[in-house]
Amino acid sequence: MERQSRQGCEFTLLFEPIMSDGGNIRIYDHSRNRESNVRISIDDSEFRCRTQTRFPSIIADLIDLAVAIHATDRLIFQSLRQRQTQIHVVLPVRHPEILNKSSFQEKLSSLLEYTTGSRWEFEFSKSVDLGRAVELQLLLIPTAPQVDEVALWSGGLDALAGLYTRLKENREISFKLFGTGSNDNVYARQEQVFQALRPSFLGRLSLCRVPIRFSESNLHVKNKISRARGVVFILLGAACAYLMGQKVLRLYENGIGAINLPYRKSATGLDHSRSVHPLTLLRVGDLISELIGEEFKVQNPFLFWTKAEMCQQLSEDARHALPPLTKSCDSPHRKQPSQCGYCSSCILRKQALAASRLRDQTKYIVPHGTRPASDIMLHLQHMLVQISTFKGLLNYSEDAVSQWESLTRRFPELDDIVDRTYEVEGLTPPEMRKNLIRLYQTYVFEWDAVEPQISGDFLSQVIDQPESQNFQIAIQ
Amino acid sequence: MPDGDIVHSRLKRLYQKPYKWLCEGIATSDECARAVLEKLKQDIKAKGDLSIVLAQALAASVTQIISNLEEVRESDFAKLSVEFDNLVRQADGSPYVKELILRAGKGYLNDLRNGREVDITHTSEAIWRRYAHEVYEAEFKERIPLTPKHHAGITQEILEKRIEAIQPSIDFGIQKFAQNAIRNQSVARLSMPRRSSQEAIDLNEDLLAG
Numbered sequence: 001m002e003r004q005s006r007q008g009c010e011f012t013l014l015f016e017p018i019m020s021d022g023g024n025i026r027i028y029d030h031s032r033n034r035e036s037n038v039r040i041s042i043d044d045s046e047f048r049c050r051t052q053t054r055f056p057s058i059i060a061d062l063i064d065l066a067v068a069i070h071a072t073d074r075l076i077f078q079s080l081r082q083r084q085t086q087i088h089v090v091l092p093v094r095h096p097e098i099l100n101k102s103s104f105q106e107k108l109s110s111l112l113e114y115t116t117g118s119r120w121e122f123e124f125s126k127s128v129d130l131g132r133a134v135e136l137q138l139l140l141i142p143t144a145p146q147v148d149e150v151a152l153w154s155g156g157l158d159a160l161a162g163l164y165t166r167l168k169e170n171r172e173i174s175f176k177l178f179g180t181g182s183n184d185n186v187y188a189r190q191e192q193v194f195q196a197l198r199p200s201f202l203g204r205l206s207l208c209r210v211p212i213r214f215s216e217s218n219l220h221v222k223n224k225i226s227r228a229r230g231v232v233f234i235l236l237g238a239a240c241a242y243l244m245g246q247k248v249l250r251l252y253e254n255g256i257g258a259i260n261l262p263y264r265k266s267a268t269g270l271d272h273s274r275s276v277h278p279l280t281l282l283r284v285g286d287l288i289s290e291l292i293g294e295e296f297k298v299q300n301p302f303l304f305w306t307k308a309e310m311c312q313q314l315s316e317d318a319r320h321a322l323p324p325l326t327k328s329c330d331s332p333h334r335k336q337p338s339q340c341g342y343c344s345s346c347i348l349r350k351q352a353l354a355a356s357r358l359r360d361q362t363k364y365i366v367p368h369g370t371r372p373a374s375d376i377m378l379h380l381q382h383m384l385v386q387i388s389t390f391k392g393l394l395n396y397s398e399d400a401v402s403q404w405e406s407l408t409r410r411f412p413e414l415d416d417i418v419d420r421t422y423e424v425e426g427l428t429p430p431e432m433r434k435n436l437i438r439l440y441q442t443y444v445f446e447w448d449a450v451e452p453q454i455s456g457d458f459l460s461q462v463i464d465q466p467e468s469q470n471f472q473i474a475i476q
Numbered sequence: 477m478p479d480g481d482i483v484h485s486r487l488k489r490l491y492q493k494p495y496k497w498l499c500e501g502i503a504t505s506d507e508c509a510r511a512v513l514e515k516l517k518q519d520i521k522a523k524g525d526l527s528i529v530l531a532q533a534l535a536a537s538v539t540q541i542i543s544n545l546e547e548v549r550e551s552d553f554a555k556l557s558v559e560f561d562n563l564v565r566q567a568d569g570s571p572y573v574k575e576l577i578l579r580a581g582k583g584y585l586n587d588l589r590n591g592r593e594v595d596i597t598h599t600s601e602a603i604w605r606r607y608a609h610e611v612y613e614a615e616f617k618e619r620i621p622l623t624p625k626h627h628a629g630i631t632q633e634i635l636e637k638r639i640e641a642i643q644p645s646i647d648f649g650i651q652k653f654a655q656n657a658i659r660n661q662s663v664a665r666l667s668m669p670r671r672s673s674q675e676a677i678d679l680n681e682d683l684l685a686g
Binding site: 079080081082083084110113114117118225226227229230253256257258260263264265266267268269270271272273275276330331343344345348375378379381382385405408409412413415416419420429 | 477478479480481482483484485550553554557558565568569570571572574575576579582583585586587589590592610613614615617618619622
């Protein structure tokens with residue numbers, strides 16, 4: 001095989017065609033001189049329900065690409081600090097003539113390096129297999145009713161609050177929600193939240209799920225810092241949108257989380273995920289457009305909203321029972337309560353529910369469970385430092401131009417967001433800057449109002465923090 | 477936040493000594509600053525010459541796109557920022573060093589854009605200087621644990637004041653590192669600034685004179 005010529009790469013993943021019953025992946029770890037095999041499958045049978053009678057083969061390629069990225073990202077440990085991981089993927093597809101184009105390859109590698117920090121190289125070979133069952137079935141008539149909007153459905157609070165707001169704002173339109181992943185608990189939750197919401201919006205909601213499953217992978221250690229998750233979700237969601245006759249995929253994520261600025265300068269690059277960052281959405285949209293040969297967009301209608309603002313509609317309608325069905329936690333536990341309450345996602349969730357005056361009926365380890373051994377204050381302290389930074393920068397002046405100058409001096413990445421996305425947002429650069437200033441101002445105001453309540457949860461569990469010298473030495 | 481954040485709250489072993497000195501308050505500000513600069517020098521050396529190669533590549537692209545700052549347009553900055561992304565992406569090396577130099581480059585662009593930086597003749601040195609500041613902040617200043625009680629029982633507020641007090645010396649030391657790094661095209665021989673507290677001995681001085 002080509003192992004000799006691949007010495008420069010650290011990993012090579014050779015995919016067999018991903019058929020209905022799955023496909024084999026042969027993994028070569030060149031630096032350790034190891035080989036292993038894993039099987040992966042995707043159940044895309046729910047794509048039978050669609051408005052497009054034909055299943056375009058290029059969309060089947062898009063799905064295979066998403067599966068290959070998912071598998072690679074989960075199976076290969078990728079260092080964010082030390083040596084850059086080099087990944088070579090060989091994937092059989094139906095249209096290698098399109099996927100091997102240098103413009104497509106450049107966009108794909110650039111997107112994945114931006115989102116994972118690793119260097120990805122793809123080689124698309126011609127698939128000789130017929131394809132999965134769903135793409136072979138030619139429909140005589142559409143098997144799903146027309147929908148107006150296709151959106152990602154994660155089972156999280158932003159997805160719920162965003163959808164609820166869209167449903168209330170646009171009383172005539174219907175939604176197809178798309179979920180994926182490889183975890184049964186996540187599937188159960190997506191279904192549960194969907195079922196809880198459906199009776200209030202009869203005939204306007206449908207759900208499509210396409211699970212990805214590994215098999216024979218127990219011996220393979222999984223990469224815990226999976227930074228391509230957002231890209232995989234969007235690519236599969238885009239396939240769903242296309243099959244539903246849509247050229248836009250929407251996802252609902254608050255602006256603070258989407259932009260995900262570092263709390264302190266000790267955080268760099270991918271310490272904070274770019275999974276739904278505005279520049280990621282722009283890049284994925286460009287990539288899909290190049291693949292399908294027509295313009296395709298990925299939009300987040302809530303880029304300028306805080307999470308609390310997204311929850312406002314739920315609050316006004318007193319839908320207190322819905323948020324506890326969702327999950328936000330970054331480090332869910334197996335035991336109950338499963339949400340930790342002290343990771344940044346849990347803290348932002350608590351902040352949003354408190355600031356929007358939704359009763360938080362969620363059970364968290366902090367404050368409802370037994371205090372864990374780890375430092376529960378860590379993320380809260382970092383988030384509060386960031387709030388204090390924002391305050392200092394925004395209070396620098398009342399004038400928007402000076403505020404922007406002050407904000408971007410500390411966070412120059414905000415300039416890139418405006419420069420590269422103002423057109424797709426349908427705004428002028430000054431308008432977009434004002435919207436972002438307002439977003440961070442609102443976030444600061446909200447924290448001012450609820451900080452004692454949020455910190456109170458922690459103080460009730462903290463007896464005495466250990467002195468810093470006990471936990472400050474770390475060798476990386 | 478989406479997919480979990482990695483939070484760094486512990487100082488590396490390398491920076492323990494200057495941290496303890498700052499907490500103990502026995503050494504002078506100058507001595508503490510020197511202790512930090514010594515460790516920063518080691519850290520920068522360990523991170524290698526990629527930062528210099530990239531600072532020069534970024535500087536070259538600035539010169540190529542901006543010949544006269546008075547005629548520069550907003551779109552030029554946007555174009556340069558994309559160019560910076562591409563140059564850094566194409567380089568081989570640690571994603572961490574690449575990220576720090578990119579942050580330095582973007583900071584430099586922001587300064588140019590807002591008129592805080594007006595000199596484009598020493599761009600590589602200016603970008604590399606910012607890189608060294610990024611290393612200092614990422615590895616030391618903003619990595620000090622957020623805890624109400626530090627080593628020797630001092631508070632966060634006192635520690636912050638002491639860190640603020642060493643800032644001019646750190647700036648001066650980094651300035652010197654930047655000159656060395658660009659002149660030698662290497663981080664291998666960064667020299668420490670002279671001790672400000674030590675005056676040269678005047679051999680002709682009359683020690684008995686009143």
